[in-house]
Amino acid sequence: MDKICFGIDVGxxxxxxxxxxxxxxxxxxxxxxxxxxxxxxxxLEDIRDALLGEIEDRxxxxxxxxxxxxxxxxxxxxxxxxxxxxxxxxxRMNVENDLSRLLGGVPVHAENDANVAALGExxxxxxxxxDSMVIVTLGTGIGGGVVIHGKLxxxxxxxxxxxxxxxxxxxxxKPCNCGNIxxxxxxxxxxxxxxxxxxxxxxxxxxxxxxNCRHVTARDVMMLHxxxxxxxxxxxxxxxxxxxxxxxxxxxxxxxxVFVVGGGVSKAGQWLMDALEERFERYAFHACRGxxxxxxTLGNHAGIYGAxxxxxxx
Amino acid sequence: MDKICFGIDVGxxxxxxxxxxxxxxxxxxxxxxxxxxxxxxxxLEDIRDALLGEIEDRxxxxxxxxxxxxxxxxxxxxxxxxxxxxxxxxxRMNVENDLSRLLGGVPVHAENDANVAALGExxxxxxxxxDSMVIVTLGTGIGGGVVIHGKLxxxxxxxxxxxxxxxxxxxxxKPCNCGNIxxxxxxxxxxxxxxxxxxxxxxxxxxxxxxNCRHVTARDVMMLHxxxxxxxxxxxxxxxxxxxxxxxxxxxxxxxxVFVVGGGVSKAGQWLMDALEERFERYAFHACRGxxxxxxTLGNHAGIYGAxxxxxxx
Numbered sequence: 001m002d003k004i005c006f007g008i009d010v011g012x013x014x015x016x017x018x019x020x021x022x023x024x025x026x027x028x029x030x031x032x033x034x035x036x037x038x039x040x041x042x043x044l045e046d047i048r049d050a051l052l053g054e055i056e057d058r059x060x061x062x063x064x065x066x067x068x069x070x071x072x073x074x075x076x077x078x079x080x081x082x083x084x085x086x087x088x089x090x091x092r093m094n095v096e097n098d099l100s101r102l103l104g105g106v107p108v109h110a111e112n113d114a115n116v117a118a119l120g121e122x123x124x125x126x127x128x129x130x131d132s133m134v135i136v137t138l139g140t141g142i143g144g145g146v147v148i149h150g151k152l153x154x155x156x157x158x159x160x161x162x163x164x165x166x167x168x169x170x171x172x173x174k175p176c177n178c179g180n181i182x183x184x185x186x187x188x189x190x191x192x193x194x195x196x197x198x199x200x201x202x203x204x205x206x207x208x209x210x211x212n213c214r215h216v217t218a219r220d221v222m223m224l225h226x227x228x229x230x231x232x233x234x235x236x237x238x239x240x241x242x243x244x245x246x247x248x249x250x251x252x253x254x255x256x257x258v259f260v261v262g263g264g265v266s267k268a269g270q271w272l273m274d275a276l277e278e279r280f281e282r283y284a285f286h287a288c289r290g291x292x293x294x295x296x297t298l299g300n301h302a303g304i305y306g307a308x309x310x311x312x313x314x
Numbered sequence: 315m316d317k318i319c320f321g322i323d324v325g326x327x328x329x330x331x332x333x334x335x336x337x338x339x340x341x342x343x344x345x346x347x348x349x350x351x352x353x354x355x356x357x358l359e360d361i362r363d364a365l366l367g368e369i370e371d372r373x374x375x376x377x378x379x380x381x382x383x384x385x386x387x388x389x390x391x392x393x394x395x396x397x398x399x400x401x402x403x404x405x406r407m408n409v410e411n412d413l414s415r416l417l418g419g420v421p422v423h424a425e426n427d428a429n430v431a432a433l434g435e436x437x438x439x440x441x442x443x444x445d446s447m448v449i450v451t452l453g454t455g456i457g458g459g460v461v462i463h464g465k466l467x468x469x470x471x472x473x474x475x476x477x478x479x480x481x482x483x484x485x486x487x488k489p490c491n492c493g494n495i496x497x498x499x500x501x502x503x504x505x506x507x508x509x510x511x512x513x514x515x516x517x518x519x520x521x522x523x524x525x526n527c528r529h530v531t532a533r534d535v536m537m538l539h540x541x542x543x544x545x546x547x548x549x550x551x552x553x554x555x556x557x558x559x560x561x562x563x564x565x566x567x568x569x570x571x572v573f574v575v576g577g578g579v580s581k582a583g584q585w586l587m588d589a590l591e592e593r594f595e596r597y598a599f600h601a602c603r604g605x606x607x608x609x610x611t612l613g614n615h616a617g618i619y620g621a622x623x624x625x626x627x628x
Binding site: 075131132134146148149151153154155156157158159160161162163164165166167168178180245248249250251252253254255256257283285286287288289290291 | 389445446448460462463465467468469470471472473474475476477478479480481482492494559562563564565566567568569570571597599600601602603604605
């Protein structure tokens with residue numbers, strides 16, 4: 001029997017789990033709830049129980065487990081330490097050591113969840129076959145990840161790919177949560193898109209179907225875009241402009257072969273990729289032009305694939 | 315007799331040459347003029363003559379030459395092609411193939427000169443012992459380079475590290491040569507520093523010793539800084555602010571362990587490193603804080619060291 005490994009992706013609501021064979025083929029994926037009570041004290045124990053159950057169901061022994069990779073919603077240092085995972089209730093802890101101990105010594109590699117998803121997309125998703133990739137994850141906030149020559153670039157404090165805080169939104173009126181002003185995620189995230197639409201409705205008397213929404217969402221704005229709705233169109237124009245500028249800035253630093261756009265907002269479709277690619281080209285330094293903008297393909301599963309790849313790296 | 319390799323750094327005025335032994339120890343360095351006439355048609359031939367002369371002087375044969383690395387003032391693709399080297403008069407050419415042919419088939423690796431200098435500084439200079447580094451070269455313009463885990467990140471079009479075009483200068487009044495506005499090199503380069511001082515003299519009636527200069531240089535401004543000269547102090551404040559913001563943006567993407575500051579402007583001294591580190595910390599996303607800012611140590615020789623390292627890589 002070949003060895004197996006586990007890919008674990010910890011979110012604020014659920015923990016996604018995947019078991020892979022030695023050739024990195026996904027054998028099974030499932031989810032368990034994330035118990036955030038008591039400062040998340042039970043999260044790692046729940047993961048242990050889930051993995052041990054899976055090992056038993058497969059009639060395997062612990063020495064047939066090659067390792068586990070785990071993605072976490074916060075920065076992770078190269079030593080596997082998280083200083084703060086707000087969504088999980090965690091303070092400072094060494095997740096690699098703690099989970100490895102719970103699993104009887106199985107090697108565990110921990111990384112930021114956006115970085116892990118980037119690695120998954122790079123190796124098994126939209127990035128496969130491309131030599132360098134920056135993933136731009138447009139969700140509640142904006143996350144990201146950098147993969148070059150098949151290797152994840154984590155950063156010296158685990159904070160590489162924190163591209164949501166690149167300044168690129170020139171029309172920002174309020175500071176970002178981080179304290180700076182004009183961060184890309186202030187407008188390009190789902191939250192930012194909805195806020196921009198609300199702001200434009202307050203500032204103008206342009207007619208818009210969005211004025212009938214009790215609670216405007218990014219999805220509403222995306223759906224109305226391109227159909228003559230003035231608020232939706234102006235919002236999306238501002239979103240694309242800020243994202244295009246931010247990607248051009250990333251281009252100056254890394255000149256990646258592709259940008260892979262993921263997260264809920266990326267579900268808008270191919271028009272968004274085309275618009276971002278056009279805007280990237282407009283703002284990119286001439287030597288950096290020609291990078292492509294493509295949509296993610298693994299979606300929510302990128303995390304478990306990337307975590308498994310992490311388990312098998314080095 | 316061990317093998318040797320050559321490090322070549324081509325500038326608009328001189329070509330710096332270095333011969334290294336197999337353990338990358340510098341045996342000799344010298345310079346030849348860069349003949350830019352006739353669209354730079356003789357530059358590679360002059361390099362060939364210099365290298366063949368050196369091989370003969372050492373009583374060596376061509377098969378004792380392991381390779382050559384060459385840094386060029388322009389973007390270089392992963393295939394070794396330059397599309398345009400304005401300072402040399404070159405159009406599109408494959409420098410790796412052309413120089414290799416002139417040297418009877420010796421393997422040649424070509425890279426952008428800023429990238430090559432970054433590799434030299436990373437492996438043999440200020441970056442030695444640090445795992446990830448971004449070099450910020452403050453010269454006539456601003457160049458840069460990215461080295462992570464000992465490997466140069468060149469970019470998909472050879473344009474990684476073009477950090478001079480990160481937007482970070484919020485007070486810019488004119489567009490940059492690149493077409494965007496607010497690029498870091500519009501104020502942080504030697505040219506930008508002098509222009510900012512001139513601009514402030516035109517806009518204010520603040521007293522300044524700079525008003526007595528026929529032609530204000532960055533060096534003049536740097537020398538007067540911190541001595542109560544209002545124009546010099548306000549200029550440097552604006553310079554440090556834009557560089558700090560730009561480095562914080564790089565931090566969001568790569569979270570490097572160190573920023574190594576080089577180029578003529580970096581000669582200002584340790585106060586500049588301290589001021590940049592303080593400003594980086596102020597603007598950096600919280601998870602990225604703690605990167606250090608240090609001065610280059612190899613200076614003008616970084617290029618030949620980096621080129622030699624390139625020759626010996628892979």
